Amino acid sequence: MTMSSSKVRWFRDLRATDVAVVGGKNASLGEMVSALSGQGVKVPDGFALTVEAYREALAASDAWPKLAALLDGVGANDVRRLAVAAAEARAIVYAATGTDQIRTMLVENYRKLEAIYGARVAVAVRSSATAEDLPTASFAGQHDSFLNVRGVTHLEEACRRCFASAFTDRAIVYRNANGFDHLKVGLSVGIMKMVRSDRAASGVAFTLDTESGFRDVVLVTGVWGLGESIVQGKVDPDEFHVHKPTFRSGRRCVLSRSLGGKQQQLVYGTDADAGSTFYVETPAEKRDRFCITDAEVLELTACALRIEEHYSRLAGEPRAMDIEWAKDGPDGALFIVQARPETVISRRSPSLIETYRVRSAVAPLIEGRAVGERAASGKVYHVASPADLAGFPPGGVLVASSTSPDWEPAMKRAAAIVTDRGGRTCHAAIVAREHGIPAIVGAAEATTRLVQGGHVTVSCAEGETGRVYPGEQPIEIIARDVADLPRPRTPVMVNLGNPDLAFRTAMRPNDGVGLARMEFIINQHIGVHPMALARPERVTDQADREQIAKLTRNFDDPKDFFIQRLSEGIGTIGAAFHPKPVIVRLSDFKTNEYAKLLGGRGFEPREENPMLGFRGASRYTHPAYADGFALECAALRRVREDMGLENVRIMVPFCRRVEEGAQVIAALEKNGLKRGEKGLEVYVMCEIPNNIIQIDAFSRLFDGFSIGSNDLTQLVLGVDRDSSMVSFEFDERDPGVLEMLRQAIEGAHRNGRHVGICGEAPANYPEVASFLTRLGIDSISVNPESVAQTMEVVFRAEA
Numbered sequence: 001m002t003m004s005s006s007k008v009r010w011f012r013d014l015r016a017t018d019v020a021v022v023g024g025k026n027a028s029l030g031e032m033v034s035a036l037s038g039q040g041v042k043v044p045d046g047f048a049l050t051v052e053a054y055r056e057a058l059a060a061s062d063a064w065p066k067l068a069a070l071l072d073g074v075g076a077n078d079v080r081r082l083a084v085a086a087a088e089a090r091a092i093v094y095a096a097t098g099t100d101q102i103r104t105m106l107v108e109n110y111r112k113l114e115a116i117y118g119a120r121v122a123v124a125v126r127s128s129a130t131a132e133d134l135p136t137a138s139f140a141g142q143h144d145s146f147l148n149v150r151g152v153t154h155l156e157e158a159c160r161r162c163f164a165s166a167f168t169d170r171a172i173v174y175r176n177a178n179g180f181d182h183l184k185v186g187l188s189v190g191i192m193k194m195v196r197s198d199r200a201a202s203g204v205a206f207t208l209d210t211e212s213g214f215r216d217v218v219l220v221t222g223v224w225g226l227g228e229s230i231v232q233g234k235v236d237p238d239e240f241h242v243h244k245p246t247f248r249s250g251r252r253c254v255l256s257r258s259l260g261g262k263q264q265q266l267v268y269g270t271d272a273d274a275g276s277t278f279y280v281e282t283p284a285e286k287r288d289r290f291c292i293t294d295a296e297v298l299e300l301t302a303c304a305l306r307i308e309e310h311y312s313r314l315a316g317e318p319r320a321m322d323i324e325w326a327k328d329g330p331d332g333a334l335f336i337v338q339a340r341p342e343t344v345i346s347r348r349s350p351s352l353i354e355t356y357r358v359r360s361a362v363a364p365l366i367e368g369r370a371v372g373e374r375a376a377s378g379k380v381y382h383v384a385s386p387a388d389l390a391g392f393p394p395g396g397v398l399v400a401s402s403t404s405p406d407w408e409p410a411m412k413r414a415a416a417i418v419t420d421r422g423g424r425t426c427h428a429a430i431v432a433r434e435h436g437i438p439a440i441v442g443a444a445e446a447t448t449r450l451v452q453g454g455h456v457t458v459s460c461a462e463g464e465t466g467r468v469y470p471g472e473q474p475i476e477i478i479a480r481d482v483a484d485l486p487r488p489r490t491p492v493m494v495n496l497g498n499p500d501l502a503f504r505t506a507m508r509p510n511d512g513v514g515l516a517r518m519e520f521i522i523n524q525h526i527g528v529h530p531m532a533l534a535r536p537e538r539v540t541d542q543a544d545r546e547q548i549a550k551l552t553r554n555f556d557d558p559k560d561f562f563i564q565r566l567s568e569g570i571g572t573i574g575a576a577f578h579p580k581p582v583i584v585r586l587s588d589f590k591t592n593e594y595a596k597l598l599g600g601r602g603f604e605p606r607e608e609n610p611m612l613g614f615r616g617a618s619r620y621t622h623p624a625y626a627d628g629f630a631l632e633c634a635a636l637r638r639v640r641e642d643m644g645l646e647n648v649r650i651m652v653p654f655c656r657r658v659e660e661g662a663q664v665i666a667a668l669e670k671n672g673l674k675r676g677e678k679g680l681e682v683y684v685m686c687e688i689p690n691n692i693i694q695i696d697a698f699s700r701l702f703d704g705f706s707i708g709s710n711d712l713t714q715l716v717l718g719v720d721r722d723s724s725m726v727s728f729e730f731d732e733r734d735p736g737v738l739e740m741l742r743q744a745i746e747g748a749h750r751n752g753r754h755v756g757i758c759g760e761a762p763a764n765y766p767e768v769a770s771f772l773t774r775l776g777i778d779s780i781s782v783n784p785e786s787v788a789q790t791m792e793v794v795f796r797a798e799a
Contacts, residue, residue: 028340044335053188093166142170147277201291203324204325217575227266236262241257366418366443368466378395383399398414398416457469510580529594533548548598687715699752713730717736770796
């Protein structure tokens, strides 16, 4: 190997084993070019200045003893001393790396890039440390990178500044925290042909869900322009989830999507020679649509899976990956510009369940996107610039428009972090996850609505939506080791309506979903009455018409809005628990609840007792709702057929008569959901005494029963549970109710049908769970927080 080749290596000559030679980032780029370029993974061409070039330059200038003296005893708590020492260290490295030899190597190899791509080709200049992008430490954002660099003079300047960034404040703190010797960590610099994503889009993909750690999805995030805006938290990105198992089986479909604000985009500066980039406001038209198509999401997913599979083979164990991508504006091609092991979520202990609960009786001050699942209280401290960091108190709630890697020493001391902007892959989110700090990003107006010095409680324990409450609200922390949890023979399932909680709930002990409430998804994720979308011309209220038009503006047909939103909500739950059974109950709003949906007042009758009125099965074939039911069926068909989630079963609620049940079965078939076809099972709620009295007849129509103990108790005892005057009479333990439970279980088994329960009785009263277990019930479904307790009760009852 010549002297030049030992100090310069092209990506095609590198492999993952070359970390000591060119650092983690460059070694990974070389691995992808060498091993995956033939599998459709495109990586821009480029070369690296090696660690040897860095070390030799510092040795030649006698820099090592000076650096050792400067950094001796420097810690994160003395912010001012850290800043002074780091600045001096960077100056030493910058001066040492301005050698003729380094310049000559840059000229020679940059000319080769020009020969391929044209004169003054724009390149990205990126730092790559030997302790970077490792399975146990990412060093994400610790060192500097420079974009849109043209010409040898600016290339040399960028390389020197990259070498000097080995001693940024944040890198020093990170190495101290992770036990790395400052002087033993080497730095390489990668020079890569720029992808013109300033004219298109870019983003980050993870081969797991970044909040829950759920491993069966790929998360793709994206923004318009260069990808630094995501990392810096300047914008709220678009997000997409894709389910790995069904994708691999050939069902190529986006599982869910979220339209981000994409407030700004990072583009090339007007003076290209300066290597400059700057932010521009994103036009409203571009903010209002996704930055990549579904086909591009799926192409990125395919790349992400190939990368994950390859790196897992190299590691000899499953290896979740953090991948940066960029779309080239001129030709539309998608490139991978970085891949590294995900080092935070994937290292969590799967055996320990730690649940945070915030019980607040007051409304939140603001909401945003939750990062993590924890909660914390503290005093608000606004940080508008680096100058504010010195006074940041340990245990404070850091509030900012967005954060910067330079802020990390202070961020680590925060009880919580709240930002106006940013998505789940921004810098604030990355730091928060790594240090177990609850954070809320994309919380618009946080910097104006949260008062300096005010006490607040930051909750990330309520699903994907994070909330900031005034004052110090009570926070309950429940820790449980899964290894200590007994697993009964009787399946214990979960009741779930919120897709935002699906991934984290699925990772805890369970046997599937016994009740997925469709109406929760309609209410929270759609908000519009199904008939108002099926028959928009019948909506008379002008304000409602305008709001519906705004919600459905990106769809050719308003019905498609409902079908997409509902199918993605159901699909997320189905995917989270796949291949375990997920029983989805058809919508069971009462008329007064339906009327509250946007556009709903004109479609619902006014009833004196909605509890016993136009609800459940009676709606599905009635002319007043048949068109709305067709949309529910279309969504379910998309989940099972397009998404490939055939573990999703259907359940009919509040079916009063056998004839009514037959009509619903026929309506399902008419809408493309034929019982028994492609394994489709249709259950019925057993919540009306007639369901039990005529259980033999109902068994001929349905594949199984799920006892709804709430409605059943109400109807057996003749008690309106919503009436405060008689609610004290409502008791699932009444002998008459228990007798009905016995008859339901025995009747279902007599007919060879599955029978479970999805009411609250087993969770509220352990003796009811024991009673049902002794009767041989086939499954018990409770709310997620009650699963562990119910498993213990059932296990004891089986003994």
